[in-house]
Every structure is written in C-alpha cells, then in structure tokens.
Amino acid sequence: MTRSVLAIDAGQTGMKVRVDTPDGRDELLFRGIDTHEPLLPQLAEVVRASLTRTHASPDVVAAGISGLTDRDADADALLALVAGTGIRSAALAHDSTTSFLGALGDRHGAVVASGTGVVTLAVGARDVARVDGWGYIMGDAGSGYWIGREALDAVMRAYDGRGPATALTDVVCELWPDLSQAYIALQGDEGRVRIVAGFAASVARCADAGDAVALAITARAARELAHSVSTAIARVRGGETETFAVCTVGGVFRSAPLRAAFADALTDGGRRGDVEIVAPRGAGIDGVVALPGLAPSHPLTAAVHRAGIA
CATH class of the missing domain: 3.30.420.40 (ATPase, nucleotide binding domain)
Structure with missing residues (x-):
C-alpha cells in the first residue's frame, strides 16, 4: 500500500523533514532537538509547522530520532499530539535504525x-x-x-x-x-x-x-x-x-x-x-521514509514503535 508520509530525521544539530505525497515532495529544515526537553512535543510542533508550510495532507508521520529512549518512544502519544491534522498513524525509531535503512537497506x-x-x-x-x-x-x-x-x-x-x-x-x-x-x-x-x-x-x-x-x-x-x-x-x-x-x-x-x-x-x-x-544507498531521511513499510521479517522491525500502522 502506498502511503503519504511526513518523515522527520531528528538530530541534535538540525531536523530534516521530507513530505512525500501523490502531489509531490517537499524538503524542510528545522533547528535540532533539545535533548533536555520533552521530545514528543518538539516533534509535534515540527509536524504542524511542516503541514502549515507545505499545505500537504500526509496520513503517516515517521521519525528517526537521535538518542531516542523508551520513555519517549510512544507513537500513540505522538498521534494524540497531532490530532486534527489528518495524520492517522505513526512510526518512531532510534536514528541508528533509520541511518542503517537509508544507507544499506x-x-x-x-x-x-x-x-x-x-x-x-x-x-x-x-x-x-x-x-x-x-x-x-x-x-x-x-x-x-x-x-x-x-x-x-x-x-x-x-x-x-x-x-x-x-x-x-x-x-x-x-x-x-x-x-x-x-x-x-x-x-x-x-x-x-x-x-x-x-x-x-x-x-x-x-x-x-x-x-x-x-x-x-x-x-x-x-x-x-x-x-x-x-x-x-x-x-x-x-x-x-x-x-x-x-x-x-x-x-x-x-x-x-x-x-x-x-x-x-x-x-x-x-x-x-x-x-x-x-x-x-541513501541518507537517513530515506530510512525514515522506509519505516512505515518495513517488512515484519526484517531484523530491525522489532526496533520500530508503531501506532495505527497495520
């Protein structure tokens, strides 16, 4: 199934965003995450700002996050924070996972x-x-x-x-x-x-x-x-x-x-x-885009935190 994805490659120096929809692709850049502040509200803010700037309507948000911990790996909580945007599912992973997928598949x-x-x-x-x-x-x-x-x-x-x-x-x-x-x-x-x-x-x-x-x-x-x-x-x-x-x-x-x-x-x-x-083969942001469609048999699937993704 083809998904429209808002992908976030969230690093400490900067956050790269790619919005892929049937209407085209947009690339955006935001300031890096503050690791001493709650993570999910920062991601939600980037999601809303990206939608405002691109006028796109993706149905999935995916993020590869520097320093992601179990405390913040709550895809359901992120969905709740972006309620009303049209996004219905989420996938979160440590950026080591998305870097690997982007580079080696x-x-x-x-x-x-x-x-x-x-x-x-x-x-x-x-x-x-x-x-x-x-x-x-x-x-x-x-x-x-x-x-x-x-x-x-x-x-x-x-x-x-x-x-x-x-x-x-x-x-x-x-x-x-x-x-x-x-x-x-x-x-x-x-x-x-x-x-x-x-x-x-x-x-x-x-x-x-x-x-x-x-x-x-x-x-x-x-x-x-x-x-x-x-x-x-x-x-x-x-x-x-x-x-x-x-x-x-x-x-x-x-x-x-x-x-x-x-x-x-x-x-x-x-x-x-x-x-x-x-x-x-590609960059970390390419690995983020791949997260929602990762095969169940892939060794990295267990490292992906999902909500609303079949």
Missing part, C-alpha cells in the same frame, strides 16, 4: 553515523547490535563532540605548557580571546554541546593543513569509530562467512584524513577482508 552490515553524537548499528541474518550512542557524557566516542572536546583539551594543554603548540589555539581564540576565561563562558552557555561539537570542523581543516595535534586527534577518533564497527559486526556475524558492508554517514566523515584513518583501522591496513566500506 536489506544488506547485512554496519552503519556508523557520526555527527554531534555517534552510534553504530550492525544487522546480520538474525541479530541486531547497537554500539555506543550513549551521549556526550558517557560515550559517543569519535563523535563531533568527542573531537571538539579533544581539541579544547589540546588547546588548554598548549596554553599551560603541558602540550605542543597547535593551530587549533587560533581557532578557539576567535571565540574566546582570553583563554583563561573560556571554560567559564562555555560552562554557562546553554548551547555548549553544539559549540564543542562545532570545533570538529576546525580539527578537520587543521588536519588537512598538516597540524600534528589535529592529525593525532583525528587518528584517535578514527580508531574509536573503527573499534565500534568491529565490535558491532562481531556481535551479529554468527557463523556467516560473507563480507559485511560498512557505511559511514554524518558530518564527521567529511574529513578526508579521518576517512582514510578509519579505513586503515577497520581493515587493518587492507589485511582484513571480511569487511568492505561501501557508499550509502
């Missing part, structure tokens, strides 16, 4: 999605394994936040004389000219997670330019990401001998030095042949 493998946070999902013939995605305080190794935090640590070490000089110092001084007061300003800023994660792009630029400190941070991040992927695949492989596909998605992988270091770490310098890094 039905293929066995792993998808590592690294933006502000990071999560890895592997799917085998029968099993599913999620690795990390535990947030910036307890996990997210190799994420944009992790890289940004490493950059700030390196800058303050250089400032103290505990570490080598780095071009990252000039980048941080553009935001906080007095480094001795930077930690006070950062701790008091409600947007501190996004601010810290934003320095990942500066690390990538400095690594491209050959800065030794930025290259070292990049290499450590790549090893963390590769370790997560290897761990996830080992948990789902079972007795299968096939080569598992690996997709990398998210802003962190825009860094050419990081991509190269990740590939080297994952494949053991090309000596490991049971994994293959492949280009994604």
